[in-house]
Amino acid sequence: xxxxxxxxxxxxxxxxxxxxxxxxxxxxxxxxxxxxxxxxxxxxxxxxxxxxxxxxxxxxxxxxxxxxxxxxxxxxxxxxxxxxxxxxxxxxxxxxxxxxxxxxxxxxxxxxxxxxxxxxxxxxxxxxxxxxxxxxxxxxxxxxxxxxxxxxxxxxxxxxxxxxxxxxxxxxxxxxxxxxxxxxxxxxxxxxxxxxxxxxxxxxxxxxxxxxxxxxxxxxxxxxxxxxxxxxxxxxxxxxxxxxxxxxxxxxxxxxxxxxxxxxxxxxxxxxxxxxxxxxxxxxxxxxxxxxxxxxxxxxxxxxxxxxxxxxxxxxxxxxxxxxxxxxxxxxxxxxxxxxxxxxxxxxxxxxxxxxxxxxxxxxxxxxxxxxxxxxxxxxxxxxxxxxxxxxxxxxxxxxxxxxxxxxxxxxxxxxxxxxxxxxxxxxxxxxxxxxxxxxxxxxxxx
Amino acid sequence: xxxxxxxxxxxxxxxxxxxxxxxxxxxxxxxxxxxxxxxxxxxxxxxxxxxxxxxxxxxxxxxxxxxxxxxxxxxxxxxxxxxxxxxxxxxxxxxxxxxxxxxxxxxxxxxxxxxxxxxxxxxxxxxxxxxxxxxxxxxxxxxxxxxxxxxxxxxxxxxxxxxxxxxxxxxxxxxxxxxxxxxxxxxxxxxxxxxxxxxxxxxxxxxxxxxxxxxxxxxxxxxxxxxxxxxxxxxxxxxxxxxxxxxxxxxxxxxxxxxxxxxxxxxxxxxxxxxxxxxxxxxxxxxxxxxxxxxxxxxxxxxxxxxxxxxxxxxxxxxxxxxxxxxxxxxxxxxxxxxxxxxxxxxxxxxxxxxxxxxxxxxxxxxxxxxxxxxxxxxxxxxxxxxxxxxxxxxxxxxxxxxxxxxxxxxxxxxxxxxxxxxxxxxxxxxxxxxxxxxxxxxxxxxxxxxxxxxxxxxxxxxxxxxxxxxxxxxxxxxxxxx
Numbered sequence: 001x002x003x004x005x006x007x008x009x010x011x012x013x014x015x016x017x018x019x020x021x022x023x024x025x026x027x028x029x030x031x032x033x034x035x036x037x038x039x040x041x042x043x044x045x046x047x048x049x050x051x052x053x054x055x056x057x058x059x060x061x062x063x064x065x066x067x068x069x070x071x072x073x074x075x076x077x078x079x080x081x082x083x084x085x086x087x088x089x090x091x092x093x094x095x096x097x098x099x100x101x102x103x104x105x106x107x108x109x110x111x112x113x114x115x116x117x118x119x120x121x122x123x124x125x126x127x128x129x130x131x132x133x134x135x136x137x138x139x140x141x142x143x144x145x146x147x148x149x150x151x152x153x154x155x156x157x158x159x160x161x162x163x164x165x166x167x168x169x170x171x172x173x174x175x176x177x178x179x180x181x182x183x184x185x186x187x188x189x190x191x192x193x194x195x196x197x198x199x200x201x202x203x204x205x206x207x208x209x210x211x212x213x214x215x216x217x218x219x220x221x222x223x224x225x226x227x228x229x230x231x232x233x234x235x236x237x238x239x240x241x242x243x244x245x246x247x248x249x250x251x252x253x254x255x256x257x258x259x260x261x262x263x264x265x266x267x268x269x270x271x272x273x274x275x276x277x278x279x280x281x282x283x284x285x286x287x288x289x290x291x292x293x294x295x296x297x298x299x300x301x302x303x304x305x306x307x308x309x310x311x312x313x314x315x316x317x318x319x320x321x322x323x324x325x326x327x328x329x330x331x332x333x334x335x336x337x338x339x340x341x342x343x344x345x346x347x348x349x350x351x352x353x354x355x356x357x358x359x360x361x362x363x364x365x366x367x368x369x370x371x372x373x374x375x376x377x378x379x380x381x382x383x384x385x386x387x388x389x390x391x392x393x394x395x396x397x398x399x400x401x402x403x404x405x406x407x408x409x410x411x412x413x414x415x416x417x418x419x420x421x422x423x424x425x426x427x428x429x430x431x432x433x434x435x436x437x438x439x440x441x442x443x444x445x446x447x
Numbered sequence: 448x449x450x451x452x453x454x455x456x457x458x459x460x461x462x463x464x465x466x467x468x469x470x471x472x473x474x475x476x477x478x479x480x481x482x483x484x485x486x487x488x489x490x491x492x493x494x495x496x497x498x499x500x501x502x503x504x505x506x507x508x509x510x511x512x513x514x515x516x517x518x519x520x521x522x523x524x525x526x527x528x529x530x531x532x533x534x535x536x537x538x539x540x541x542x543x544x545x546x547x548x549x550x551x552x553x554x555x556x557x558x559x560x561x562x563x564x565x566x567x568x569x570x571x572x573x574x575x576x577x578x579x580x581x582x583x584x585x586x587x588x589x590x591x592x593x594x595x596x597x598x599x600x601x602x603x604x605x606x607x608x609x610x611x612x613x614x615x616x617x618x619x620x621x622x623x624x625x626x627x628x629x630x631x632x633x634x635x636x637x638x639x640x641x642x643x644x645x646x647x648x649x650x651x652x653x654x655x656x657x658x659x660x661x662x663x664x665x666x667x668x669x670x671x672x673x674x675x676x677x678x679x680x681x682x683x684x685x686x687x688x689x690x691x692x693x694x695x696x697x698x699x700x701x702x703x704x705x706x707x708x709x710x711x712x713x714x715x716x717x718x719x720x721x722x723x724x725x726x727x728x729x730x731x732x733x734x735x736x737x738x739x740x741x742x743x744x745x746x747x748x749x750x751x752x753x754x755x756x757x758x759x760x761x762x763x764x765x766x767x768x769x770x771x772x773x774x775x776x777x778x779x780x781x782x783x784x785x786x787x788x789x790x791x792x793x794x795x796x797x798x799x800x801x802x803x804x805x806x807x808x809x810x811x812x813x814x815x816x817x818x819x820x821x822x823x824x825x826x827x828x829x830x831x832x833x834x835x836x837x838x839x840x841x842x843x844x845x846x847x848x849x850x851x852x853x854x855x856x857x858x859x860x861x862x863x864x865x866x867x868x869x870x871x872x873x874x875x876x877x878x879x880x881x882x883x884x885x886x887x888x889x890x891x892x893x894x895x896x897x898x899x900x901x902x903x904x905x906x907x908x909x910x911x912x913x914x915x916x917x918x919x920x921x922x923x924x925x926x927x928x929x930x
Contacts, residue, residue, distance in 0.1 A: 091567075091571055234694055252576070369568075
């Protein structure tokens with residue numbers, strides 16, 4: 001019986017075209033992911049090469065003045081891109097994965113954006129998460145909207161009802177075949193992805209796969225529920241597409257607009273003005289005043305007094321430091337707002353399966369806002385570490401050649417946030433159960 | 448009016464049958480609410496974006512002017528900001544705005560990136576799209592039209608009433624036009640109030656003092672959206688008329704909608720981006736630095752290019768050291784450095800923009816097949832939220848930056864003594880009255896003529912679509928069968 005049903009399903013021209021389309025676009029998404037991965041790798045290699053040459057060249061030019069040298073020299077920090085990122089590019093195309101900073105004021109450097117074609121950003125990537133989120137549901141709807149209704153409309157339902165002892169079981173079998181088909185397709189594409197993109201099969205990948213499976217089941221559960229209402233095919237098609245539209249386009253957009261308007265970030269612009277003024281105004285005020293503030297921040301440098309010269313590097317870097325210190329309030333405020341945004345969207349997303357899936361996939365792939373915020377924080381640490389390393393050398397005016405410049409390699413930030421299975425799976429599981437239970441009830445009532 | 452009598456009768460009949468379905472009220476109410484929400488949030492967003500950017504543009508100007516007497520080169524590093532402002536139509540069409548950087552720091556020697564885009568501060572939710580009036584008009588209303596229209600003819604065919612109608616002397620042409628009119632009249636019940644609200648909000652935003660340019664843009668915005676919605680009414684009726692059953696009509700229409708509004712826009716852009724890979728910031732910047740080093744590095748005391756300049760200056764002025772030149776030597780060198788580095792930067796930028804243009808060319812070409820892309824491009828152009836507007840903003844900012852830097856260099860050449868102060872002497876300064884010589888940055892959005900010029904492909908595409916659909920109606924009227 002099951003075999004027969006399967007043959008019947010797969011023989012239809014529509015099914016074949018649908019599956020083939022999904023398979024092809026699945027592969028295309030892997031190609032796009034691969035290109036993204038390559039670009040990231042090239043960037044890192046390029047940055048490492050650049051940093052080496054750049055430091056060597058500048059160290060040769062400015063060999064007498066370490067203060068001047070460090071005015072120019074840039075050090076890079078890389079936000080590690082994991083292979084699984086190619087499946088869910090997320091915000092990694094918007095945000096730069098490499099920060100290159102001098103030891104001067106950080107607030108003026110840290111928000112530098114990536115170079116981008118806004119048309120690409122607006123259209124969005126065709127990465128695997130897009131295929132999963134947008135296209136799988138469409139195929140699921142196309143495969144299941146007319147289960148029962150089609151047979152009712154063509155008059156064959158009565159034959160089925162009289163021939164099979166349990167019509168509900170028959171319906172379950174129809175769903176089973178379709179679910180199996182799409183899960184096999186998903187597994188196949190992800191298997192290819194593992195080989196092609198060299199994604200390690202670890203906890204992250206299993207979580208990714210688990211969410212993908214649950215998400216597919218969610219859409220089947222939706223179809224199951226709608227089919228259980230036993231309306232005609234046209235009604236089912238319209239209602240299912242409307243649900244898709246709601247979950248994929250309207251609700252995420254409404255939530256996004258809400259969050260953007262609720263947590264506005266004028267602090268960003270305020271911050272950028274503040275850090276400029278805080279640094280520049282120090283040129284025109286008493287030097288000792290600036291130094292006092294600097295000593296307050298770094299008591300360990302109190303034993304470096306202000307040299308009796310119009311210009312000194314101690315004073316210069318103290319001024320730069322003030323750019324950061326005096327805009328710290330705005331910087332903190334901005335960080336807080338962004339965390340609130342992230343928190344609010346994760347909270348709301350739990351009630352919207354599509355959003356939840358997207359956010360979870362990006363979290364696993366380390367391409368969400370959370371990762372970006374952690375990277376910015378790490379940039380702060382990285383920058384502070386460099387400052388503390390170089391400040392005493394600058395204040396002592398140590399010879400440039402005494403420093404081993406070759407040891408300043410590009411550093412890597414490894415976001416080790418573990419995603420919890422419970423948090424990732426639970427909302428989807430609950431939605432699935434709810435829909436199945438209600439669908440089941442409807443069937444028992446109406447068959 | 449007598450000629451159209453039958454068509455109007457059919458249209459009225461269709462309209463009545465639509466409103467017999469209670470679901471239509473719910474959908475209409477819902478879309479109405481969505482439109483209001485879109486208008487409100489668009490307004491809110493526009494206001495806060497523009498208020499913030501105006502506030503800080505003003506503040507940064509005040510800060511600039513407040514600077515005391517100092518060396519002009521200090522001022523060149525103090526720099527200015529270019530904050531992006533939106534045009535009033537962007538309340539209704541966000542376009543690429545969330546992906547635009549909102550502030551560029553403009554200083555000497557360096558072309559900074561446009562920072563603080565909404566997208567950079569958002570999580571991936573933003574990538575699902577945003578709710579704007581344009582989005583409702585361009586994506587949701589076409590689907591509504593399809594939902595209303597799939598039954599238009601196919602249902603009559605299924606019922607057998609189609610034969611009756613045709614046997615009563617109604618021609619196919621009358622039937623098709625009547626049904627199109629019917630759907631259009633239902634959609635206008637949503638479209639016209641939307642436009643009234645739109646115009647009202649738009650007038651309010653500008654305190655009822657509107658420029659001719661803005662008015663033209665607004666009229667075209669309305670006109671193109673009207674034509675666009677008509678396209679979908681026609682497509683719905685044609686597909687319905689050529690389908691055997693209403694189910695087939697519905698499935699085909701949903702397919703068409705998905706392809707036009709969801710699948711094609713993303714795919715075509717992705718193809719472009721895949722085929723023409725653009726360099727990242729790291730590669731872009733290091734290529735520029737390489738070229739600048741080749742030309743001459745003004746910070747390198749042994750550089751050949753600058754040594755040649757120095758030697759020729761010394762010869763011309765018949766002096767033996769740069770300190771004896773009658774003008775400020777380092778100001779002169781910086782002018783040269785700025786000129787060279789800007790030229791190299793702009794050359795590289797042009798190359799980059801060429802790659803971007805190639806990436807976008809697929810989408811543009813597809814606008815001939817896809818009225819959605821054509822209208823989307825037009826409405827983004829009219830609201831200055833398209834790709835070209837953003838590039839235009841960045842270019843205006845760069846021109847301003849260059850002029851500011853060179854103005855400061857000129858002041859240094861003219862007023863700063865050539866003799867370097869000793870280690871304990873006060874630095875050389877000029878009076879702060881000079882700071883006002885640099886005008887405030889003012890972003891001038893592209894005018895209507897420029898918008899239409901860049902969007903000429905979209906306009907042609909829409910004209911072709913109008914002709915194509917008329918031809919198709921004629922063809923259908925001749926060839927359609929009742930069964």
